[in-house]
Amino acid sequence: MDSKLGTKALKGVLMIAYHYPPVQVSSGLQRTLSFSRYLPDSGWQPLVLTACESAYPTISNDQLQDIPVSLNVQRAFSLDTARHFSFKGRYFNWMALPDRWISWLPFAVIAGLRMIRQERPSVIWSTYPLATAHLIGWVLHRLTGLPWIADFRDSMVDDVFPSPGIRRRVYQWVEKKAVESCDLAVFTTPGAVELYKQRYPHLFYDKWHIIPNGYNEEIFQEVEQQSVQPNEVGSPLILIHSGVLYPSERDPVAFFQAIAELKAKGQLSAQRLCIVLRATGHDELYSPLLKDAGIDDVVKLAPGMPYREALSEMIQADGLLIFQASSCNHQIPAKLYEYFRARRPILAFTDKQGDTAKALLEAGIKTVVALDDKDAIKAEFMHFIYALEEGTGSVVSKEKIDQYSRRSASKKLGELLDRICCEGK
Structure with a gap:
């Protein structure tokens, strides 16, 4: 206005x-x-x-x-x-x-x-x-x-x-x-x-x-006033990463490997989980990796969408993902604050000494694991999934959200x- x-x-x-x-x-x-x-x-x-x-x-x-x-x-x-x-x-x-x-x-x-x-x-x-x-x-x-x-x-x-x-x-x-x-x-x-x-x-x-x-409060309120369709009971959990996944600064390869091993052990399946990577900007690089790892049924690459639709997708997701390499410790992805406002549980793959992790911890979000540590990702990811299924995932309080x-x-x-x-x- x-x-x-x-x-x-x-x-x-x-x-x-x-x-x-x-x-x-x-x-x-x-x-x-x-x-x-x-x-x-x-x-x-x-x-x-x-x-x-x-x-x-x-x-x-x-x-x-x-x-x-x-x-x-x-x-x-x-x-x-x-x-x-x-x-x-x-x-x-x-x-x-x-x-x-x-x-x-x-x-x-x-x-x-x-x-x-x-x-x-x-x-x-x-x-x-x-x-x-x-x-x-x-x-x-x-x-x-x-x-x-x-x-x-x-x-x-x-x-x-x-x-x-x-x-x-x-x-x-x-x-x-x-x-x-x-x-x-x-x-x-x-x-x-x-x-x-x-x-x-x-x-x-x-x-x-x-x-x-x-984040823009007026646009979030506008999106929230529109009809939001709840996920059907028994449907897979939906996890979203919204935005560019740079191959160097936000390399998801260790994450892909972790998902592949969890799937091979029967801990994850397309019936239990759907991970949507929205507008990565590098689909041509990641698509063959997902196919070769046998996880293209669990991890989906999706095109960009209008801003309000992207916010609506965040709000409706069961969980939200952040990727940030340690080489970018002095940066915080702009979408993180929109994640805060969406008030959905967040799992971050980033260095715990970086500014992104510090912003998450200050906001009360402790689900942070190193971007390149496959074994740590496997453990933290399953804890995150269990919390989502039990309805105990942490979200940012309104008091902390307002300052952003x-x-x-x-x-x-x-x-x-x-x-x-x-x-x-």
Whole structure:
């Protein structure tokens, strides 16, 4: 819903984000979309600068309804190097540095300058995971002198990403420019903040801030008001993983092996359990693995679906699964907070020392096991199944859920925007 505050009294913030409806991706786009909905409640009027539809590999109109009617959204021209400039699937590396949407840069800068001249925002905000978005923010910041918040979410560069080579060097250059030029740098987890404090020790500690991801209460309430079909008595338990399963960062191979051994011992069957991996983004890799392991009747690969349908599926599931490698200990999948709000039992395959595990433990969820430990997965998985069958699976309390609402996150961003304006006077 739109804010009740009059837009004429609000200060403006130019928000640069590649991921914005109608792009069809996992829960990552919800961060910018929610900020653009709720920032007016904190006295700020968003102006969204995003990419045109041709830049997106897939689109869906299901969340266009969530964009406030009064919102100024400018879609600058952009193409995808891999889809528009490749020949037989190949293209020169320099055409995709720092990423495949570098063509967005000149058109977005022109559109951004026009928006700044016409709307006179007080602050620029740009958001990763597209490095080009931070380049646009940096250029507009340099050209206009407006203060700039760089929303990194996760780290741009870590031990395994990007892989060694020119792309990694370009990412490091963009990251350094953004970190040293922006007025504030925002991340989603404590681990990411600590990583950057150590990486850039010469910068003031008050530059770094945390705004976690979250869930949208209004959309959850809307989904819950619709008819929800309970699972039939005697039907298999339904476990859901919703979203991309990266082969390196969320490798499910040890999980597949554990399921195969449990099935071979007669502890699991398609009559007892159905595991749905929704929109993995890598079905072509996982499909033969499931077939070779003989578990493609238990573990199902399913295509993406509209956002509200995905939330409904979470709510109706018997249990929810999270995968996160130890190399991503400073990250928390955005979907975790939607899992919290769905109030279904959660089983996490992740390092107990990482931020994902810490967020689960703080929320009262103790079903956490290492992603690559097959034997530990087997034991914890069966405990999880028994608890689901007995109705004793743990869920997050309402009191803990409330702190992760998107409205709460937008309020925190509003406070940072106010701080920048006060410091700039």
